[in-house]
Amino acid sequence: MAERKLSSTNYRNQSFLEEKCSLNELLDLVSKRWVCDVLFSIEEGNKRFKSIKEDLTFISDTILADRLKLLERYGFIERAYFDEVPPRVEYTITEKGEELSSLLDNMCKFSETVHQYITEPVRL
Amino acid sequence: MAERKLSSTNYRNQSFLEEKCSLNELLDLVSKRWVCDVLFSIEEGNKRFKSIKEDLTFISDTILADRLKLLERYGFIERAYFDEVPPRVEYTITEKGEELSSLLDNMCKFSETVHQYITEPVRL
DNA sequence: ATAGTTACTCATAAATAAATTAGCTATGGC
DNA sequence: GCCATAGCTAATTTATTTATGAGTAACTAT
Numbered sequence: 115m116a117e118r119k120l121s122s123t124n125y126r127n128q129s130f131l132e133e134k135c136s137l138n139e140l141l142d143l144v145s146k147r148w149v150c151d152v153l154f155s156i157e158e159g160n161k162r163f164k165s166i167k168e169d170l171t172f173i174s175d176t177i178l179a180d181r182l183k184l185l186e187r188y189g190f191i192e193r194a195y196f197d198e199v200p201p202r203v204e205y206t207i208t209e210k211g212e213e214l215s216s217l218l219d220n221m222c223k224f225s226e227t228v229h230q231y232i233t234e235p236v237r238l
Numbered sequence: 239m240a241e242r243k244l245s246s247t248n249y250r251n252q253s254f255l256e257e258k259c260s261l262n263e264l265l266d267l268v269s270k271r272w273v274c275d276v277l278f279s280i281e282e283g284n285k286r287f288k289s290i291k292e293d294l295t296f297i298s299d300t301i302l303a304d305r306l307k308l309l310e311r312y313g314f315i316e317r318a319y320f321d322e323v324p325p326r327v328e329y330t331i332t333e334k335g336e337e338l339s340s341l342l343d344n345m346c347k348f349s350e351t352v353h354q355y356i357t358e359p360v361r362l
Numbered sequence: 363a364t365a366g367t368t369a370c371t372c373a374t375a376a377a378t379a380a381a382t383t384a385g386c387t388a389t390g391g392c
Numbered sequence: 393g394c395c396a397t398a399g400c401t402a403a404t405t406t407a408t409t410t411a412t413g414a415g416t417a418a419c420t421a422t
Binding site for chain 2: 376377378379380381382383387388389390
């Protein structure tokens with residue numbers, strides 16, 4: 115995927131916000147498409163690339179691979195590789211991942227109470 | 239700002255996820271750049287367009303106007319207009335906004351414990 | 363010999379989000 | 393008559409994210 119342009123205002127603003135508050139960095143991660151859903155899928159017991167992919171219906175290989183890598187990098191999931199043919203890889207959620215998941219659950223409950231109030235589509 | 243293309247896979251996937259779980263819709267909102275920061279700024283007592291703008295340093299008029307509109311649409315802030323010259327508008331946080339803010343505070347505390355573990359920059 | 367398997371990577375194209383620039387409103391002060 | 397003011401909007405450009413389509417290893421079953 116494309117490189118970021120370090121000299122852009124876009125980049126400067128993102129960095130500014132992330133430094134101001136680490137919440138912004140966490141939000142940048144969990145708001146990337148499929149990230150939460152991949153985490154939840156693993157939490158529910160889908161360990162393998164293929165079963166996660168099937169669970170999430172429309173996700174592509176490229177994006178799933180990327181999201182798994184991100185979640186691993188942040189320590190929310192762990193990856194175990196078995197040198198077989200065909201290759202086998204198993205993902206599991208970490209303690210930190212469980213913590214994140216429960217915070218997201220809270221937000222989810224809250225979001226359900228919010229959306230009763232929104233009738234018209236919200237678009238920019 | 240530009241219209242969305244309703245026939246794109248991108249749009250279908252976003253809709254799919256939002257329908258699957260309303261968390262995704264809430265995350266789409268709060269992860270838009272500056273949204274949380276605007277909310278927090280208002281919570282801290284900045285009522286006017288200009289003072290919020292000054293508080294957030296790099297935000298532009300366009301984006302601030304958009305984010306205020308979004309937050310109002312979701313019922314997290316309220317807008318009061320006073321017909322004076324020059325015009326005066328005051329924003330205040332709602333109860334629902336306070337709730338959201340406290341959920342975000344929890345995430346913020348969590349994110350601080352996470353980031354000690356990340357040493358190298360995370361990039362795709 | 364060929365097709366199927368899993369968990370990916372790479373290059374590119376399409377879609378979207380964010381930033382920039384300009385302008386608008388009506389009145390009061392100079 | 394001209395500029396400043398606050399809180400915006402619209403059109404455009406730039407940057408970034410997401411999706412697509414192809415290809416890889418190395419073995420197994422047909």
